[in-house]
Amino acid sequence: MAQSHVTERAPTRAYVIQPDIDGSAGSRRSAEDALAEGVALAMALPGVEIVGSQVVRLRKPSPGYLLSSGKLEEVGEVLEQSEVELVLIDGPVTPVQQRNLEKAWGLKILDRTGLILEIFADRARTREGVLQVELAALSYQRTRLVRAWTHLERQRGGFGFVGGPGETQIEADRRAIDDQMTRLRRQLERVVKTRTLHRAARAKVPYPIVALVGYTNSGKSTLFNRLTGAEVLAKDMLFATLDPTMRAIRLPSGRQIILSDTVGFISDLPHQLVAAFRATLEEVLEADLILHIRDISHPETEEQAGDVAEILESLGIDEDVALIEVWNKIDALSDATRAALRNTDRRTEGVQAISALTGEGLDELTAAIDRSLDAVLSEPRETAELRLDFGDGRRRAWLHEQGVVEEERPEDDAVIVNVRWTERQREAFAAL
The missing domain is CATH 3.40.50.300 (P-loop containing nucleotide triphosphate hydrolases)
Known part of the structure; x- marks a missing residue:
């Protein structure tokens, strides 16, 4: 019997960086706790092995590189020694900073938004979820215009931020992305409309x-x-x-x-x-x-x-x-x-x-x-005991459909049904 020669791809070696910028407002967490969450996020990304992480303390972010020149060199040495292939920065990174960091380190960079999008793409199961993730990803990529969006050819999961068809940098056409986003919004409207109909049916x-x-x-x-x-x-x-x-x-x-x-x-x-x-x-x-x-x-x-x-x-x-x-x-x-x-x-x-x-x-x-x-629901419930003939299947079925039956037992030529129902349900039953 011929043996399969398919080789499983080795996981991408990734490193997590948590920027700690002095004077950052609104953060409830310490930098170390934020880093722990960032690592947990990264671990949810399929096909990735976390080989290290660190908090990088900054007085203020550099417009061009996020990190200062000293930190850039210091972190770069750690990444090289760890043979890192992907750097996950648990925070916002501008398109310019991403491009410059990738050139400086010779590695792929993924910020928090891109990371969450990759995870969402892998987890999405329903049609609406897939469309929402894709729309959000295109909106994110539109601000970057540094990656191809050939991930649309892929059958499942991921957007090529980490690897695959989208890893080659190709100039994206903004109008093509806009057209694609318009198409996705129309599809999403149809899906949401269908869900609205389902909710209306369920409301009954x-x-x-x-x-x-x-x-x-x-x-x-x-x-x-x-x-x-x-x-x-x-x-x-x-x-x-x-x-x-x-x-x-x-x-x-x-x-x-x-x-x-x-x-x-x-x-x-x-x-x-x-x-x-x-x-x-x-x-x-x-x-x-x-x-x-x-x-x-x-x-x-x-x-x-x-x-x-x-x-x-x-x-x-x-x-x-x-x-x-x-x-x-x-x-x-x-x-x-x-x-x-x-x-x-x-x-x-x-x-x-x-x-x-x-x-x-x-x-x-x-x-x-x-x-x-x-x-x-402002509908207090009360318990009652009903005696139904064996042939009274329609009313018995109605009670089960309403979900009010707590217990039932046969007795002679009848069924004793214990119910817990609202006054509205009691009146509806009486009218059957």
């Missing part, structure tokens, strides 16, 4: 929408899988989920809801990406209840929560929207800390402490979801 179903939001890698997908049994990608990796995944589930109370898992948020997300992915997060805008999932074991959990709050505000989420804060990953804490958090959970309104991994606290969480939805 009396199921409230509960959206999971949170900092990336906070455990949203793990919780989603735990509650729904769905096989959604859940890895210890930033941006593991890109497109919203929705499932109809029944809570232990019998209430049926639609649960939505969304892309994780991250600090300093470039504003053009927030705009490009607004439609991806549209389920959050229409949710009846938001669950803000926090990795309570993370040393910067407060800072991450602040970033999520900022992005929700930028998306137009009203402060009045019902929200439950979910402190996840308590299994990673010490016993004493976990016990204290669980006690805080009972004392603090709107906060639940759980472990999506082990299932601890999920009963309390689902009960809290039920209580919040009762308040939000």
Whole structure:
């Protein structure tokens, strides 16, 4: 039998740089913590091996090279010794700085926006997600005009910033990019219109929408899988989920809801990406209840929560929207800390402490979801016991469609059905 001679390509050796500019305003994090997040971002990039990282402290950025001449030479020596092929700079880099750094070091340079775009491209699964990523990438490239956009010929993932067809520098035609962006916007409009029709159809179903939001890698997908049994990608990796995944589930109370898992948020997300992915997060805008999932074991959990709050505000989420804060990953804490958090959970309104991994606290969480939805929908529910003939299949089926059945059991020539329903549902049932 003939053997395959296909050789697997070695991973690209990458180095992460975190610029620390004196007097930079608005940063909640230390440079070292920001570097750790930048490395985690880089590790989510497929086909890349991180061989080193460092914080580069600067008094002020150089307009031409970002780094001062001394730092440029100093870092260049480290890159050469480490045999680096790709430099990831966790921050904004102007087109001029990128071009000059690439010439000085003889290496490819990728800034934070380009890195996130590459990750998004690899993670996008739905048609809308693919179009949004491509549109954002063209908008980003349009300001550079230093790379070919032949990545459009590729079948999946990536934009050629790292390698492949786009790695040869070819003069891009601005008008061609504009034409392509116009075409993508038209396609996106059609896709969004179709989604609008789907939402209108779903609005006829009396199921409230509960959206999971949170900092990336906070455990949203793990919780989603735990509650729904769905096989959604859940890895210890930033941006593991890109497109919203929705499932109809029944809570232990019998209430049926639609649960939505969304892309994780991250600090300093470039504003053009927030705009490009607004439609991806549209389920959050229409949710009846938001669950803000926090990795309570993370040393910067407060800072991450602040970033999520900022992005929700930028998306137009009203402060009045019902929200439950979910402190996840308590299994990673010490016993004493976990016990204290669980006690805080009972004392603090709107906060639940759980472990999506082990299932601890999920009963309390689902009960809290039920209580919040009762308040939000202004439809308190009451329990009732119904006696239906075996031949009364139509009304029995209606009860199941409404998601109000808690239990049913046969008894003599009838079925006893325990329901938990609203007054509106009770009246609708009586009229059947």
